[in-house]
Amino acid sequence: DQQVKQNSPSLSVQEGRISILNCDYTNSMFDYFLWYKKYPAEGPTFLISISSIKDKNEDGRFTVFLNKSAKHLSLHIVPSQPGDSAVYFCAASAQDMRFGAGTRLTVKP
Amino acid sequence: NAGVTQTPKFRILKIGQSMTLQCAQDMNHNYMYWYRQDPGMGLKLIYYSVGAGITDKGEVPNGYNVSRSTTEDFPLRLELAAPSQTSVYFCASSQIDRRYGYTFGSGTRLTVV
Numbered sequence: 600d601q602q603v604k605q606n607s608p609s610l611s612v613q614e615g616r617i618s619i620l621n622c623d624y625t626n627s628m629f630d631y632f633l634w635y636k637k638y639p640a641e642g643p644t645f646l647i648s649i650s651s652i653k654d655k656n657e658d659g660r661f662t663v664f665l666n667k668s669a670k671h672l673s674l675h676i677v678p679s680q681p682g683d684s685a686v687y688f689c690a691a692s693a694q695d696m697r698f699g700a701g702t703r704l705t706v707k708p
Numbered sequence: 709n710a711g712v713t714q715t716p717k718f719r720i721l722k723i724g725q726s727m728t729l730q731c732a733q734d735m736n737h738n739y740m741y742w743y744r745q746d747p748g749m750g751l752k753l754i755y756y757s758v759g760a761g762i763t764d765k766g767e768v769p770n771g772y773n774v775s776r777s778t779t780e781d782f783p784l785r786l787e788l789a790a791p792s793q794t795s796v797y798f799c800a801s802s803q804i805d806r807r808y809g810y811t812f813g814s815g816t817r818l819t820v821v
Binding site: 601603608633635640641642643644646648650688692695696697698699700701 | 767
């Protein structure tokens with residue numbers, strides 16, 4: 600029962616361009632949505648979150664958009680930098696936190 | 709500030725052996741969690757704890773046990789290891805306020821042969 604889905608296993612973008620990572624969920628009870636970033640041999644690192652009562656949250660180069668009617672959220676990174684290359688996990692929280700399978704972002708110089 | 713510390717980083721177990729994965733946090737977080745990550749999959753919740761003396765099952769608790777005798781420590785016990793338990797295990801902790809997400813340890817890579 601995969602309640603959080605990231606359908607793109609990988610994404611490659613040019614440095615300076617926008618990266619858009621997508622995530623879909625099925626459980627209407629989720630009330631917080633988060634993005635984590637993970638480098639090899641490290642644990643995930645919290646990046647940004649959004650409450651279900653909002654549709655946008657911005658933190659520097661990172662913006663998360665939430666479309667509750669479509670049960671969809673996305674993470675925008677502008678401008679993308681080579682150091683952003685990592686695996687990005689979408690997560691959704693109700694009583695506990697469920698994670699997507701991750702999207703590997705590669706930012707090319 | 710060490711955050712969440714997991715030991716060991718790597719371990720190879722034989723089928724049927726037991727071991728304890730250690731997790732400690734120094735942020736005075738009440739909430740602690742154990743997740744496993746299999747290749748190409750998201751993190752799956754094994755057990756969690758909302759405070760010392762309180763633990764509860766997550767999505768995939770079978771084959772594991774936990775205890776929480778102090779706020780700082782949340783060890784995960786594997787009894788009778790099986791090849792299906794080959795995975796990367798992550799411990800995490802959090803504040804009550806979910807806006808700030810979880811703080812994860814660097815993981816334990818376990819192979820059962």
